[in-house]
Amino acid sequence: MTEVKDHFGDYALTKIPESETRTFLNQLMIFMGVLAVWAAVFAGAALASWFDAATLVVSVVIGCIILGVIAYLTGYIGSRTRASTYVILRHSTGRGVAMIAGLIISGISATIWFAYETWLFGVIMQGVFPDIPFMRVEVASIWGGLLMMTTALIGYRALSVLSYFIVPAWFVILPMALAAAIDINGGWAALMAAKPPTPADIGVGITFTVGVYIVGATIAPDVTRFSRKPHDGPLAWFIHVVLFMPIIMAAGGFLQLLAPGVNLVAAMVGVGMVWAVVLTGVVGQWTTNDNNLYSSSLAWCNVIPIKRAYWVAIMGIIGTIIAALIALGFGVSLEALLILGTLLGTWIPPMAAVMIADFYVVKPSLMGVKVVEKRYDWGPGTVYHLVNWPAVVAIVVGGFLAWWIPQIYPTVPGVVIGFGSSLALFIILMTVCVKLGVKYGIGKWVETGKGF
C-alpha cells in the first residue's frame, strides 16, 4: 500500500506508518482489555446450564483454540498489510461487498455490542448502588455510554492507555473474586459434584464459545495493523484468548453451577467487594466498549468517508440511546446475550474464512503472488472489483450451513461448519474461475486520493 495522508483520523483507510506501531505487550493489553468485561463472565454463566465444571472447561478451551487459530490468521494479514479489516476485505470480496461485510461485522454488530454492554454497565451500577437515582439502569446507561465514547473518540492511543491502567488489575481481581465466591458457595468439592439442569453436547458449548468472540477474531486486524513485528499482534491475540478467556468464562460458569441464579457481580457485592465491582464494572466495560465503537467507526469510514471521530460520536449516541431503551423496556436477562452470540457466531465466520482463504491460498497459489508484501496492493488509483461473486456465494452458503446444520445435527458445531465450508467453497470457486478463465470480478472501483 502506498503511504497516503491520513484524512479520516487514526489511519482509518490508510497504512499505519512505522512510527505509530506498538509493542507486543501493548497489543496484548488492548486485546485483554476487550476481554475484560462482565458480558464474557455472564456468557460463561450461560454455559453452566448445559455442562458440569470439567466439560465446561473443555468446551471453552476447544472453542478458544479455534478462535485463537482464526484470529492468528486474520491478525497476521493485518500486521503484514497494516490495514484495517474492512480495507483488507476490499481485495477478497470486492469493494462494494467489503462495505456491506464491514457493516455486518463491525459497523452494525459492534454497535449492537456497544449498546448491550452499555446497558449491562447500567445493570451493574444499579446492582451495586440500588438506592442512588444516578445509578438507575437507564440513567447509568446514558452516562456510561457517553463516558465510553471518549477514548474511542481520541483513538488507539487512548484505548492503549486505558487498557494498560485497568487490565492487569482486572485479571488479578477476577480470580480472587472467583475463589471467594466458590468458597462461600460450598467450595471446590461442591463445584465438582454440581450437575447442569439441561445437559447438552459439547459441540453446543464449542459453538457458543466461538460465537461469543468470533467478531473479535474476525476484526483482529483493526488492532494488529499497529503491530511492530508481524507476529506480535497475532501472537498476542492467541495468548489472550487461549490463556485468559477460559478463566473468565469459567468464572461465570462455576458460580452458576454452584449457585444457580447468582451472578458473579451479585456474589462479589454479597461478600463486600463493592469497590472492586465498581472498578471492574466501570473501567472493564469501558476498555471493551471503546474498542467496539472504534472498530465500528473504522467500518463506517469504509462506507461513508467522513472523519472517524464523527462516526464514533454518531454510533456512540445511537448505541447509548438503544441501551437506555433496553433499560426501560427489557430488564435483566441472559437470553439477549445468547441470541446475539448465536447469531453472530453463525454469519460472521464465513467472512473471516474468505479473507483467510484469499490471502493464504488464492493469492499465492492460484495467482502466483508468493511474496507476502505484494499480495495486496492499494493506495490512490488502485482498481478493485466491485463484487467478487465467489466470495459472496461462499459467505451466503457458509452462513446458511452454519445456521441450518446444527438444527438437524445439534452435536455439530455450526460455527466450524460455516467457517470450513466457506473456506473450501471460496477456494474451489476461485480455482475454477482462474483455471477456466471465468470472470470472477464484477464492476470496478478506483481508489481515491484519500484512500476511499
Next chain:
Amino acid sequence: MSVEIVTARSFFTRSNMVALVLAIILLFIFLLSSPKAQALFSAYAILLIIFILIGQLRVNRAVDLKQLGERAVQTLWLSTSLGLVAVTMPPAPYFELSQPVMAASIIIGAMLVISGAYGLLTIRKLTGVYLSV
C-alpha cells in the same frame, strides 16, 4: 552511554525500587493477615514483586533510549495498575482483614498508583516515548 540514558535509567531504578519496597511490605502484612486473605493476597504481592524485578532486568538490558523508555513505561503501568488491587479488594468483609492491615494495604496501594503515575509521566518526559507504547 549517553547522559539521557543514564538519567532515565537512574530515575526508573529509583521509582521501581520504591514500588519494590511497597510490594514487599504488602507481602509481609498479608502473610500475617487472616487465613482467608493470606494465600490470595500473598500470591498477588508475589506477582507484583515478580513483575517489578523482571521490569528492572529488562530496563537494565535496554540498548537505547527508546527501548529503555518503552520497557520502563510497561513496567510502571503494571505496578500502577496492580496498585489498584490493594486499594479495592481488602475492604471486602469476606477477607476478614483487621482494620490496621486494611488501612495499610489501601495506603500502600494508593502510593503505588500515585508513584507509578508520577514515574510514567517523568519517564515519558525523559525518554520521549508514548504512554501507549
